[in-house]
Structures are given as C-alpha cells and as structure tokens.
Amino acid sequence: MGTVEAAEQPGPPEAPSPLVPLRRNLRFQALWAGQASATLGMVIGDTAFPLLVLALTGSSTSAGAFGAVQMVTTLLLGVHGGAVADRVDRRRVLIASDTARLLALASVPAALAFGPVNLVHLLLVAAVIGATVAYSGPVRLLALRSVVPPEQLSQALAQDEARMSGASLAGPPLAGFLFGLGHAVPFLGAALASLFAVTAAVAVRFPSPHESGAPGERTGGxxxxxxxxxxxxxxxxxxxxxxxxxxxxxxxxxxxxxxxxxxxxxxxxxxxxxxxxxxxxxxxxxxxxxxxxxxxxxxxxxxxxxxxxxxxxxxxxxxxxxxxxxxxxxxxxxxxxxxxxxxxxxxxxxxxxxxxxxxxxxxxxxxxxxxxxxxxxxxxxxxxxxxxxxxxxxxxxxxxxxxxxxxxxxxxxxxxxxxxxxxxxxxxxxxxxxxxxx
Incomplete structure (x- = not known):
C-alpha cells in the first residue's frame, strides 16, 4: 500500500525544455540558405536581363519592358498565389516555383549558345519569373515561420531581412561582373542559384494547412x-x-x-x-x-x-x-x-x-x-x-x-x-x- 501511495504522488513539474538556438535549427538554416540563394539569383537576373536587352536591341524601352512584364505578372497572379498557399501543399508549390524559374533562366544561355536570343523569348521568361514570385513569395515566408518556435520568430525574420538586404547589395555588381565575362554567364549563375533553392526545398519538409485543422478551416473563404x-x-x-x-x-x-x-x-x-x-x-x-x-x-x-x-x-x-x-x-x-x-x-x-x-x-x-x-x-x-x-x-x-x-x-x-x-x-x-x- 505504501509503495502504491508513493507512486501516486505527483512528482515535481518538469522544467520546460530549453530552446535550441536559431543557429542550430538546421531546418530553418537550410530553408534560409535556399531562399537566400533564390533571392540572389533573382537580383542577378533583374540586373542582367535589361543589360542583355540593351546589348541586343539598343532600346531603353525594350529593356524596361522586361521589368514591367515581370511586375505586372506578379501583381495579376499575386492574389491567386495567396489562395494556393492556403489550399495546396506549400512545399510542392515552392519546389514547382523554383523549378519553373530554374528552367526559364537556363533557357537563356541555351538560346544564346545557338545565336542571338529573341526579345519575345526574354519577355516570356519575364512572365514566368513574375509568376514564380507570385506563387513562391507567400510560401517562403510561411515556410520559415513553420520551422521556428514563436519565441524566435522575430529573430528569424530579422535574419531573413539580412538575406534580402545582402542580395540587394551583392546582386547588381555581381551581375555586372558576370555579364562582362559573357552574355550568358550571369544567367548560368542565376540558374545555379535557383538549383540550390530547389535542392533546399526538396530536402526540408515543413507543414501545410492540409496537414492540420478542420477541413472547413483549410479551404474556407x-x-x-x-x-x-x-x-x-x-x-x-x-x-x-x-x-x-x-x-x-x-x-x-x-x-x-x-x-x-x-x-x-x-x-x-x-x-x-x-x-x-x-x-x-x-x-x-x-x-x-x-x-x-x-x-x-x-x-x-x-x-x-x-x-x-x-x-x-x-x-x-x-x-x-x-x-x-x-x-x-x-x-x-x-x-x-x-x-x-x-x-x-x-x-x-x-x-x-x-x-x-x-x-x-x-x-x-x-x-x-x-x-x-x-x-x-x-x-x-x-x-x-x-x-x-x-x-x-x-x-x-x-x-x-x-x-x-x-x-x-x-x-x-x-x-x-x-x-x-x-x-x-x-x-x-x-x-x-x-x-x-x-
């Protein structure tokens, strides 16, 4: 009896497990590295594409058209991209978006290998890249927050700001340097950056709404x-x-x-x-x-x-x-x-x-x-x-x-x-x- 009574007595409350430092959170760091690579590739492309169009056509209007097509596509598809992020497996959306951008970027040096690239081809690439931004943008932010405890979320977002700022700082001069080596080189670099982003998205699993919650909550609205x-x-x-x-x-x-x-x-x-x-x-x-x-x-x-x-x-x-x-x-x-x-x-x-x-x-x-x-x-x-x-x-x-x-x-x-x-x-x-x- 005494043994039973002693066993039934509640022990001291368990101390909460300490948080793993963010720098040791391998899922976050892998996702962050992949997204940093994707952002750098995007910035390199944003600089290199107008340079290529200017070199091919000498037209500032045509060079500006690339950025306009990319931004308009992102705006037109942005709302649908948010709905997709709430209703579809987010990891698959990220993999599909990064893969589409990789193929679009790789098509440019492939075309240049056979002769001058067509302006229509470049504008189609701009539309594809704009679409990938619309669909991957919400997912990237949601993916990072899904692998970080709430107590560390502000710190994680601050590190993510460093990703964006670092890419904005390093991308343009790097694009100019690579373009000086050859018209196809910056696009090869941007494609390699997208390949790294795809690899990170494939390697790291993170939850989506369909994995938890009531069905009505997942798709309502x-x-x-x-x-x-x-x-x-x-x-x-x-x-x-x-x-x-x-x-x-x-x-x-x-x-x-x-x-x-x-x-x-x-x-x-x-x-x-x-x-x-x-x-x-x-x-x-x-x-x-x-x-x-x-x-x-x-x-x-x-x-x-x-x-x-x-x-x-x-x-x-x-x-x-x-x-x-x-x-x-x-x-x-x-x-x-x-x-x-x-x-x-x-x-x-x-x-x-x-x-x-x-x-x-x-x-x-x-x-x-x-x-x-x-x-x-x-x-x-x-x-x-x-x-x-x-x-x-x-x-x-x-x-x-x-x-x-x-x-x-x-x-x-x-x-x-x-x-x-x-x-x-x-x-x-x-x-x-x-x-x-x-």
Whole structure:
C-alpha cells in the first residue's frame, strides 16, 4: 500500500525544455540558405536581363519592358498565389516555383549558345519569373515561420531581412561582373542559384494547412479573403496606406537620382555605390529590430521611419554627391527591417494559418501596386522638368501624405499586440545564453 501511495504522488513539474538556438535549427538554416540563394539569383537576373536587352536591341524601352512584364505578372497572379498557399501543399508549390524559374533562366544561355536570343523569348521568361514570385513569395515566408518556435520568430525574420538586404547589395555588381565575362554567364549563375533553392526545398519538409485543422478551416473563404481582413481593421488600413506611399516614393526616387548624379559627372560605379546605401542600412537595421520595437509603439515607429524618408529625395541636391546620397539612403534603410517585422507582428501573426497565405498576398499586392505608377509618372515628369524639381516634388508630396497620417489617432495610439514583445525578449535571453556557452 505504501509503495502504491508513493507512486501516486505527483512528482515535481518538469522544467520546460530549453530552446535550441536559431543557429542550430538546421531546418530553418537550410530553408534560409535556399531562399537566400533564390533571392540572389533573382537580383542577378533583374540586373542582367535589361543589360542583355540593351546589348541586343539598343532600346531603353525594350529593356524596361522586361521589368514591367515581370511586375505586372506578379501583381495579376499575386492574389491567386495567396489562395494556393492556403489550399495546396506549400512545399510542392515552392519546389514547382523554383523549378519553373530554374528552367526559364537556363533557357537563356541555351538560346544564346545557338545565336542571338529573341526579345519575345526574354519577355516570356519575364512572365514566368513574375509568376514564380507570385506563387513562391507567400510560401517562403510561411515556410520559415513553420520551422521556428514563436519565441524566435522575430529573430528569424530579422535574419531573413539580412538575406534580402545582402542580395540587394551583392546582386547588381555581381551581375555586372558576370555579364562582362559573357552574355550568358550571369544567367548560368542565376540558374545555379535557383538549383540550390530547389535542392533546399526538396530536402526540408515543413507543414501545410492540409496537414492540420478542420477541413472547413483549410479551404474556407475566397481568394479575396485577405483583402477583407485588412479592410476590417482601421489600424491596418492606416499603416498600409503609409507603407504604400513610402513604396511609391521609393520607386519614383530612383530614376531622378540616377539622372541628377550622372549630370554632375558621377560614374556608373559611383551611382551604384550611392544607391547601395539603402541595402547597407537595412543590413545594419536588421540587428536593431528588437530594440526599436521596444522604444515605441507600432504607429509611432512607422511614422518616425516614414518621416525619415522625407529629406532623402533632397540629398542629391546637397553638397557631397555620392557620399551624401549614400548616407541619406543608409539612414532610411536602417528603419526598413523593423517595418517588415512590424507587418508580421500586426498582420500575419494575428490571423489563422489557414488564411495567412491570402493575407500575405493581399498585403504584398497592395504595397507593390503603386510602384509601377511611381516609376512611370517620374519618367513623364523628367521629360518636362529638371531632376531637381522632380526630387523636390517627391519630397513635398511625401510630406503632405504623412501629415494626414500623423494626424490620425489610430496610428499614434496603436500598441503592440499581446505577446508581440516576446520575440525581442526571447532573442536577447537566447543571445545571452549563447554568449555564456561560448
């Protein structure tokens, strides 16, 4: 009897198992490496394709058509891509998308081996790449979050920001160097990067909605359900409006900055260095995400980063040339990662996983919809006025738009969702533990 009674007595509660440091999470690191490779290949292609079209046709309009076809295809298929991410095995979608991009990229050096490539062929490649972005984009973000504990998600997203910033920084000069070795070389490099991404997607398994949850939860709602989620929240409407204006201004800024720097005698290498400021700033800012999120609420932080962009268009008008432009873009770029992680905290973590793909796709569609318009309108203005006047107009219009947003109490009084700060705190504790281990 005594033995039985002793056996029935509850023992001390088990201590929770410690989190595995993110750097030891092999599934996350393999997925991250594959996605970093895919992103680098995309950036190499974005630079090399216009160079190839210019070399073949000498037409700036034809060179611009490649990027236009790619972006329009992504926008047209983006909503469907989000619905597919919620209803189909996500790993298969990622493998199919990366494989399609690999074949499209490989077709270019194959065609060049037999003679000059056809412009129609290149535009078809642009459409295929745009489609792969529409379908793989939501899945990539969902795949990363599915293999990381909630306590480490902010840290994982900050590392993912480093992927995007690093690719943006390394891709263009690498594409230029490879193109100098031969017209087919950058496309071979981009195809190899896509092959690595396919290999990582095949090697790493991650869950999809069809593997858990009730059937009704898996497929309920239309492809437009993500837009309805965003429209239902005043905070999300205001925040996305500010981010849309920032993206539009950023797209409009690029061409007049390049034209003005060139008018001042800046070389192509100098222009590239100046424009790299944002990517370098974003790499730095990825390490500051948790700290910035503790300093202020989401609305105040969003407005602070947005207002820091207002003087950026004026930087090329100041003394210092390349150094001034680099510094201005660096300061703005340092705040960009915290805005991307903010989107995750305010939007993507607040919806069920079965709906998350459509919400991500709706968000990305809204944020990129104004970018082609910004580039097009800037081109029209440059035909009628000076680059300096266009830059002043961009800065003024951005300030006017932000005045209306700053007056909104919805943004200024916004607070982080419950548990949102846990990611940052968990990250600091984990870093302390890793330091002690070292």
């Amino acid at each position: 239309s492809a437009l359900a993500g837009f309805r989620v965003l429209a239902a929240s005043p905070l999300l409407r205001s925040a996305l409006a500010v981010l849309l204006v920032l993206n539009l201004a950023g797209a409009a800024l690029l061409l007049p900055v390049m034209v003005l720097l060139r008018e001042h005698g800046t070389s192509s290498a100098g222009i590239g260095l100046a424009l790299a400021g944002e990517a370098v700033g974003a790499l730095t800012g990825a390490a500051l995400v948790a700290r910035l999120h503790r300093l202020a609420g989401p609305g105040v932080l969003l407005l602070a980063v947005a207002w820091s962009a207002v003087p950026v268009p004026l930087a090329p008008l100041l003394p210092g040339g390349v150094a001034t432009v680099f510094a201005a873009l660096f300061l703005f770029g340092a705040g960009v990662p915290t805005l991307r992680v903010m989107l995750d905290l305010l939007v993507f973590r607040q919806v069920p996983d079965a709906l998350r793909g459509r919400v991500i796709a709706a968000t990305m569609t809204l944020l990129t919809a104004g970018m082609p318009a910004g580039s097009f309108v800037t081109g029209l203005l440059l035909d009628r006025s000076s680059p300096a006047a266009v830059l002043v107009a961009i800065s003024a219009l951005l300030a006017v738009a932000l005045l209306a947003a700053t007056a909104s109490r919805t943004l200024r009084r916004a607070v982080w969702p419950a548990g949102a700060a846990a990611g940052g705190e968990g990250r600091e504790e984990q870093e302390d533990e890793e330091g002690q281990e070292g």
